[in-house]
Amino acid sequence: MSGEVTKVFDQKTLWEGGRSPFSVSYGKMMMWFFLISDALTFGSLLGALGFMRHKYIDSWPISEAIFTHMPLLHGPDAHYPLLYVALMTFILIVSSVTMVLAVEAGHRMDRNGVTKWLFWTVIGGLIFVGSQAWEWSTFIAGPDGDISTWADNATLTQNFYGRGFGPDSPIAAPAQYSQFFFFVTGFHGTHVVSGVILNFIILLNVLKGKYEGVGHYEMVEKVGLYWHFIDLVWVFVFTFYYLV
Amino acid sequence: MKRDDIIEYSLGAGHSEEEGKIIRKKIWFVTALLSIVTLVEVLLGVFWSSMGLEWTVVKFAFIVMTMVKAGYIVMVFMHLGDERKLMKYFILMPYAIFILYLLFLLFFEGNALVPDLLT
Numbered sequence: 001m002s003g004e005v006t007k008v009f010d011q012k013t014l015w016e017g018g019r020s021p022f023s024v025s026y027g028k029m030m031m032w033f034f035l036i037s038d039a040l041t042f043g044s045l046l047g048a049l050g051f052m053r054h055k056y057i058d059s060w061p062i063s064e065a066i067f068t069h070m071p072l073l074h075g076p077d078a079h080y081p082l083l084y085v086a087l088m089t090f091i092l093i094v095s096s097v098t099m100v101l102a103v104e105a106g107h108r109m110d111r112n113g114v115t116k117w118l119f120w121t122v123i124g125g126l127i128f129v130g131s132q133a134w135e136w137s138t139f140i141a142g143p144d145g146d147i148s149t150w151a152d153n154a155t156l157t158q159n160f161y162g163r164g165f166g167p168d169s170p171i172a173a174p175a176q177y178s179q180f181f182f183f184v185t186g187f188h189g190t191h192v193v194s195g196v197i198l199n200f201i202i203l204l205n206v207l208k209g210k211y212e213g214v215g216h217y218e219m220v221e222k223v224g225l226y227w228h229f230i231d232l233v234w235v236f237v238f239t240f241y242y243l244v
Numbered sequence: 245m246k247r248d249d250i251i252e253y254s255l256g257a258g259h260s261e262e263e264g265k266i267i268r269k270k271i272w273f274v275t276a277l278l279s280i281v282t283l284v285e286v287l288l289g290v291f292w293s294s295m296g297l298e299w300t301v302v303k304f305a306f307i308v309m310t311m312v313k314a315g316y317i318v319m320v321f322m323h324l325g326d327e328r329k330l331m332k333y334f335i336l337m338p339y340a341i342f343i344l345y346l347l348f349l350l351f352f353e354g355n356a357l358v359p360d361l362l363t
Binding site: 081109216235240 | 323334351
């Protein structure tokens with residue numbers, strides 16, 4: 001869209017240089033700048049994960065053999081590979097969809113629609129964080145599934161998962177496996193928590209009618225960018241930690 | 245410029261009820277697509293060895309599917325597809341140049357550092 005040519009803008013609303021670069025508002029552009037740098041951080045983390053995976057090519061645990069638990073379906077024979085992570089991925093995708101619907105409703109100045117969809121986005125985010133808490137406790141519990149036995153739990157310094165597990169196994173599984181699990185999913189979880197807080201603040205503002213007064217719902221679009229970014233990162237974490 | 249929240253670009257971003265219907269249709273289409281691709285990924289992740297597939301093929305299938313998902317999220321959900329071409333490139337180019345090169349170096353070095361080869 002050639003917005004600059006076809007639209008005439010009030011001089012007061014343009015940036016100091018007399019025009020708005022890339023035809024986007026200042027706030028949205030800065031959100032993109034932040035996301036670019038944040039994406040490079042996540043890219044470096046996942047790159048480091050790839051480095052370790054290639055270094056320990058013989059002994060790196062197979063993720064789909066580890067994340068086989070489901071809540072309420074515990075038992076010695078319970079074996080549901082990847083199902084729980086898939087559920088978490090689906091929850092995050094759905095909350096991303098409700099967010100994009102909130103943005104769309106904002107473009108129509110539909111306050112009730114924004115409230116409804118933003119509310120479900122916050123709920124989806126909370127469910128995801130809760131799921132991650134359960135996943136962490138299950139992961140920390142180690143292969144025996146008992147979190148109170150600290151000697152065989154997965155921590156930053158030890159990892160009993162993987163091909164190398166067992167007294168007569170010649171290859172020891174690297175501790176980096178659990179380190180990367182905690183760091184990558186933890187860093188992502190921190191983003192989800194801050195995203196939920198941001199969404200909640202914006203939801204309160206919508207309820208107060210702040211954006212009706214401003215005349216547009218661009219703030220929803222800006223936090224929406226951040227929320228979609230969280231979903232985007234999870235897509236990569238899901239592939240490169242759990243699948244590949 | 246005192247405040248950025250009154251910039252006309254934001255006011256101009258609105259659309260009508262009819263346009264909204266088309267946009268929502270697209271959103272639901274992308275939702276279905278993302279769900280299906282995730283489902284395929286999970287099924288492939290669970291059953292690839294019993295289906296007798298080669299791991300390298302499965303791995304690249306995963307990466308391609310991830311890129312498809314990422315593309316739809318960035319272009320449709322984050323509306324980058326609706327932004328100006330220059331904006332699109334300045335956001336996407338750093339990854340094409342920097343991350344791919346970094347990954348190449350890291351994997352190459354990682355392969356060279358396999359513990360069994362060092363001892």
